[in-house]
Amino acid sequence: MARSPTVIVIGGGNAALCAAISAAEQGASVRLVERAPEALAGGNSRFTAGAMRVTYDGVEDLRRLMPELTDAEIARTDFGSYPRDAFFDDMGRITHYRTDPELAETLIDSSLPTLLWMRDQGVRFLPLYGRQSFEVDGKVRFWGGLTVEAWGGGPGLVEKLTEIARGHGVDIAYSSRAVALEHDGRRVTGVRLQTQAGPQKMAGDAVVLASGGFESNAAWRARHLGAGWDLARVRGTRFNTGDGIQMALAIGAASRGHWSGCHAVAWDLNAPEYGDLDVGDGFQKHSYPLGILVNNRGQRFVDEGADFRNYTYARYGAEILAQPQQTAWQVFDAKVTGLLRDEYRIRTITRVVADSLESLAEKMEGVDAGGFLSNVKAFNQAVRTDVPFDPSVKDGRGTAGLDIPKSNWANPLDTAPFEAYGVTCGITFTFGGLHTDVRARVIDQGGEPIQGLFAAGELVGGLFYFNYPGGTGLTSGAVFGRIAGLEAAGSRSA
Numbered sequence: 001m002a003r004s005p006t007v008i009v010i011g012g013g014n015a016a017l018c019a020a021i022s023a024a025e026q027g028a029s030v031r032l033v034e035r036a037p038e039a040l041a042g043g044n045s046r047f048t049a050g051a052m053r054v055t056y057d058g059v060e061d062l063r064r065l066m067p068e069l070t071d072a073e074i075a076r077t078d079f080g081s082y083p084r085d086a087f088f089d090d091m092g093r094i095t096h097y098r099t100d101p102e103l104a105e106t107l108i109d110s111s112l113p114t115l116l117w118m119r120d121q122g123v124r125f126l127p128l129y130g131r132q133s134f135e136v137d138g139k140v141r142f143w144g145g146l147t148v149e150a151w152g153g154g155p156g157l158v159e160k161l162t163e164i165a166r167g168h169g170v171d172i173a174y175s176s177r178a179v180a181l182e183h184d185g186r187r188v189t190g191v192r193l194q195t196q197a198g199p200q201k202m203a204g205d206a207v208v209l210a211s212g213g214f215e216s217n218a219a220w221r222a223r224h225l226g227a228g229w230d231l232a233r234v235r236g237t238r239f240n241t242g243d244g245i246q247m248a249l250a251i252g253a254a255s256r257g258h259w260s261g262c263h264a265v266a267w268d269l270n271a272p273e274y275g276d277l278d279v280g281d282g283f284q285k286h287s288y289p290l291g292i293l294v295n296n297r298g299q300r301f302v303d304e305g306a307d308f309r310n311y312t313y314a315r316y317g318a319e320i321l322a323q324p325q326q327t328a329w330q331v332f333d334a335k336v337t338g339l340l341r342d343e344y345r346i347r348t349i350t351r352v353v354a355d356s357l358e359s360l361a362e363k364m365e366g367v368d369a370g371g372f373l374s375n376v377k378a379f380n381q382a383v384r385t386d387v388p389f390d391p392s393v394k395d396g397r398g399t400a401g402l403d404i405p406k407s408n409w410a411n412p413l414d415t416a417p418f419e420a421y422g423v424t425c426g427i428t429f430t431f432g433g434l435h436t437d438v439r440a441r442v443i444d445q446g447g448e449p450i451q452g453l454f455a456a457g458e459l460v461g462g463l464f465y466f467n468y469p470g471g472t473g474l475t476s477g478a479v480f481g482r483i484a485g486l487e488a489a490g491s492r493s494a
């Protein structure tokens with residue numbers, strides 16, 4: 001009887017766990033090695049809110065994904081739709097049409113089937129009410145194409161996937177760092193590991209790399225992203241230092257994608273160097289489209305309302321990094337503070353409140369008060385108050401005559417109390433990575449697949465350039481992780 005193939009999966013996040021489950025489902029014997037100790041395992045996936053971008057043609061598709069949706073919920077909610085064409089448009093527009101069309105097509109067309117597969121495995125989903133909807137005229141309306149989150153957010157997702165993987169017999173080794181791939185000149189035959197017991201070799205018929213990008217490697221950040229990026233805070237795990245990419249390049253894999261680009265956001269000014277699992281993504285500050293963003297000179301430097309936050313937040317981190325002291329302040333008045341996202345209510349937050357703009361300016365440490373007050377005055381005068389404000393659509397309520405416009409959701413800052421939140425740049429993940437094909441095979445510098453080597457998740461290059469549509473990272477990891485597991489299980493050394 002033929003022995004079942006052994007598949008080694010490197011990483012412990014969403015992409016790795018989906019790959020492991022998928023390979024095990026095919027009958028492979030699966031060994032997953034995670035660099036982090038069990039208490040810190042789960043990679044960036046565990047830090048997320050579990051938001052996942054998925055196509056749906058209407059509420060019936062959502063019902064398939066979330067059978068728990070009640071009729072009452074459906075009646076009071078306008079879920080809209082997010083058809084494949086809309087996802088395609090977003091991927092094209094957001095990446096300046098550089099995204100690999102084949103990878104993007106696979107990602108988009110497999111998004112719903114993959115989430116349905118996860119559901120069949122036991123993952124539960126629910127509507128992302130808290131962060132992606134506003135109530136308008138008595139109806140809750142979703143916006144920005146992002147409607148679904150995993151039950152329990154990132155921690156719930158990782159916990160459930162781990163439980164499912166174990167249920168399929170996947171052997172999980174924590175505190176085990178893969179350091180090199182074994183290659184016999186023809187195919188990958190295993191990995192070398194650094195474990196608490198010392199160096200080890202693990203043999204396998206196929207290896208799936210799902211060990212994240214290089215966002216947690218300050219030297220690589222400065223080298224590839226550019227000067228100053230060593231100063232960014234890391235939003236998630238400290239363990240994604242580019243190991244998987246390095247190991248594959250060392251055996252001849254081709255690099256691909258936007259190596260000088262990354263996903264980076266507005267992140268609390270006093271957040272620690274790496275993510276804190278107790279706070280999760282709570283240090284992010286994503287409600288800037290409702291207010292203004294100023295630097296320490298008191299000047300605005302981006303169009304806060306250029307688009308829904310899902311389509312601007314991932315590139316505004318870089319804009320903040322480029323400001324003096326890598327610092328900015330988000331400023332709101334009482335007209336909108338009730339609409340701020342839940343992350344504005346965490347305990348560890350850099351927040352100042354005042355009854356006047358003058359007093360607020362004094363409290364915003366390091367900010368030129370005179371510059372701030374004159375810029376707010378100019379902003380307030382430029383707001384087109386003749387256009388109604390509606391946060392659930394791109395309302396066109398912009399400014400007129402400013403060098404840096406605000407295109408939507410502009411409101412004069414005139415109602416006390418005023419609030420300001422200090423932010424810096426938090427890097428989420430890097431865009432550059434390995435060249436893979438739609439079968440998740442790693443491609444070598446000659447354009448051929450490296451036998452026995454697959455990759456999924458953050459370390460795949462070629463999908464994201466310049467920017468990223470929110471909620472796509474987990475979906476990409478799940479889609480290509482599932483494919484990688486399936487392909488790896490069919491891969492066997494002679």
Ligand SMILES: Cc1cc2nc3c(=O)[nH]c(=O)nc-3n(C[C@H](O)[C@H](O)[C@H](O)COP(=O)(O)OP(=O)(O)OC[C@H]3O[C@@H](n4cnc5c(N)ncnc54)[C@H](O)[C@@H]3O)c2cc1C
Pocket residue numbers: 010011012013014015016033034035036041042043044045046047048049050051052053176177178179210211212213235236237239240241242243244275280281428429456457458459470471472473474475477
């Ligand atoms: C704060 C935050 C919030 C986010 N919110 C969302 C969201 O809501 N929706 C969304 O889609 N995306 C979100 N993202 C992005 C998302 O986290 C990533 O796109 C996705 O989780 C990547 O999954 P992955 O499995 O590729 O990597 P990860 O989940 O980071 O997993 C990589 C794993 O590899 C392990 N590893 C690294 N090196 C080695 C090695 N040498 N040997 C063994 N193991 C190794 C790490 O320990 C880690 O477990 C967020 C990210 C952060 C940081």
